Amino acid sequence: MSARTPVRRTPWPEGTSRPLGTPLQPSVVYAAKSPDALDDIYEGRAEGYSYAREAHPNADVLARKIDALENASGGIVVGSGMAAVTAAVLGNLEAGEHLLGASQLYGRSLRMMKTELPRMGIATSVADPTDLAQIEAALRPETRMILIEIVSNPTLRIADLDGIAALARDRGILLAVDNTFTTPRAVQPLDHGADIVIHSVTKLLAGHSDATLGYVVARDPERNAAMLGFASTLGLTASPFDCWLAERGLHSFELRYDRAEDNARALAEHLDGLPGVVRVIYPGRADHPDHDRARALLGDRTGNMVTFEIEGGRQAANRLVEAARDIAFAPTLGDIGTTLSHPATSSHRALSAEERAALGLSEGSFRVSVGVEPADLLCEEFETAIRAAANG
Numbered sequence: 001m002s003a004r005t006p007v008r009r010t011p012w013p014e015g016t017s018r019p020l021g022t023p024l025q026p027s028v029v030y031a032a033k034s035p036d037a038l039d040d041i042y043e044g045r046a047e048g049y050s051y052a053r054e055a056h057p058n059a060d061v062l063a064r065k066i067d068a069l070e071n072a073s074g075g076i077v078v079g080s081g082m083a084a085v086t087a088a089v090l091g092n093l094e095a096g097e098h099l100l101g102a103s104q105l106y107g108r109s110l111r112m113m114k115t116e117l118p119r120m121g122i123a124t125s126v127a128d129p130t131d132l133a134q135i136e137a138a139l140r141p142e143t144r145m146i147l148i149e150i151v152s153n154p155t156l157r158i159a160d161l162d163g164i165a166a167l168a169r170d171r172g173i174l175l176a177v178d179n180t181f182t183t184p185r186a187v188q189p190l191d192h193g194a195d196i197v198i199h200s201v202t203k204l205l206a207g208h209s210d211a212t213l214g215y216v217v218a219r220d221p222e223r224n225a226a227m228l229g230f231a232s233t234l235g236l237t238a239s240p241f242d243c244w245l246a247e248r249g250l251h252s253f254e255l256r257y258d259r260a261e262d263n264a265r266a267l268a269e270h271l272d273g274l275p276g277v278v279r280v281i282y283p284g285r286a287d288h289p290d291h292d293r294a295r296a297l298l299g300d301r302t303g304n305m306v307t308f309e310i311e312g313g314r315q316a317a318n319r320l321v322e323a324a325r326d327i328a329f330a331p332t333l334g335d336i337g338t339t340l341s342h343p344a345t346s347s348h349r350a351l352s353a354e355e356r357a358a359l360g361l362s363e364g365s366f367r368v369s370v371g372v373e374p375a376d377l378l379c380e381e382f383e384t385a386i387r388a389a390a391n392g
Contacts, residue, residue: 022061024244028052054232058243065250066205066215069184070197074224075217076231077243081180081200082108083236084214088176088196089145091230092223095121097144102129102159104152104359106178106200107347129159130290136167145174150189150297151181154307154343154367155360156281158290161297165193180204181333185257186301195219203334204304206246207256213242256336256372260304263338263378264370268306270379276316276390278364281307304371305333310364316389317342317363323388327381333369338378341367 009031030049032038040046049055059077067075078084089112093099101113103126113124127138129148146168148159161177168175176196177189183204189197199205201213218224231237268282283294284302294302310316321329321340328339331346341347343361356362370378 022058022244022247024240025057026240027056052240053235053237055228056240056243058240058247059238062201062213062238062243062247062250063215065247066184066199066201067217069188069253070179070190070217071184071188072190072197072217072219074221075197075215076224076228077201077238078214078216078231078236079238080212081106081198081202081214082112083231084198084200084216085109085112085147085178086234087214087227087231087236088198088216089117089122089147090120091227092174092196093122093144096142098123098125098140098142100124100135100138100140100143100146101126102148102152103127104129104155104157105147105149106153106180107350109147109178111350129164130157130293132160132163132167135160135164139167139171139173143171143173145176147176147178149178149181150187151283151303151305153181153347154305154341154365156283156288156303156305156307158283158293158297160293161187161189161192161194168195169193181305182298182301182303183253183257185254186298186303190217190219192297196223201246203332204257205253205334206249207253207334207336208245208249209332209335211239211242211245211249213238213246257304259372260370261302263372263375264304264306264368265302266375267368267370267378267382271306271308271382271386274383274386276310276312276386278309278311304369306368306370308366308368309362310366310386310389312364312389312392314344314363315392317344317366319392320366320385320389324381324385327385333367335369336371338371338373339369341369343367 029051041048041050063075063077067073078087117124125138127134150159150161165175174195177194178198179189180200180203196218199215201215265284268280271277272280330339331341332339343365344363348356
């Protein structure tokens, strides 16, 4: 009898113990015992996997953990935050229907609404989510979905979530909420009447800028199944390795969020009054235009994002970034370390200066995603950079 060739697959060892850490399972395909067994998997009579584009264990482990955070069930993990937005929109809308978006959505979400959805026959428009009357006035007979973010980027305005949810419910319209900025640590949109919740897991949930993933869940199980089928058919598959990294990151999510939020409060207060600082925007401050709504909706959870504006235009902006050598200048958010972004050259670069001004943004506007470093160190570093910007 010939020896077993090493080309053949070796069964995974079984035993009476199990690994403490979640195993990484990169396999693309899964072997079934028989055609009947494969039928049972596909038709839901048995647990199992067949092909990783449709589902795999690491995505399911991560999805169930985010489900628990969102008081949801049946959510799916996909390849990016924009893949989650795509699954929510195209997995539910058809040609001839209308999508109403918030006027300050993530830049790529707005680009999808402006350039991609119309060529697929889906009409789009935007309205201010802080003004319920504007949202109501923008609805059409064919409006099928409203898409909002609770906290806008980068002006940190607070959407009227409860009002929009009630309006959507009364009109029979789906409400999809991108909860990336706020996270379930601050608010759980399904509990406020949303129908669909979206996350860029890449950001605060994973938290280390080393995994690109998205998550989407619906209140209705049939809608979850439809979005899963759409994501599988169009290949929005999440990498098992990225899922493994993100699930590992979730273990420290609440600790990271709380520390970053405390730091953001301290930084916002420190920035206020520094020479050269025109204004500071933070929902936890009494001078924020939506402070009362933030308190009612988010309570003490005022987030880790701070926006501020300095005098001196682009030249001063360049000096600030160059002086802040230990703060990463990067168009991202949610990393464990603090990052700094400049909307005029990143998230809002496609807008004209006039359009940015209408949103309250200038060449001196910066958005800070505050991390977990010591707060006094962050305050010192930003003060030094702002003084350098002011002194030329």
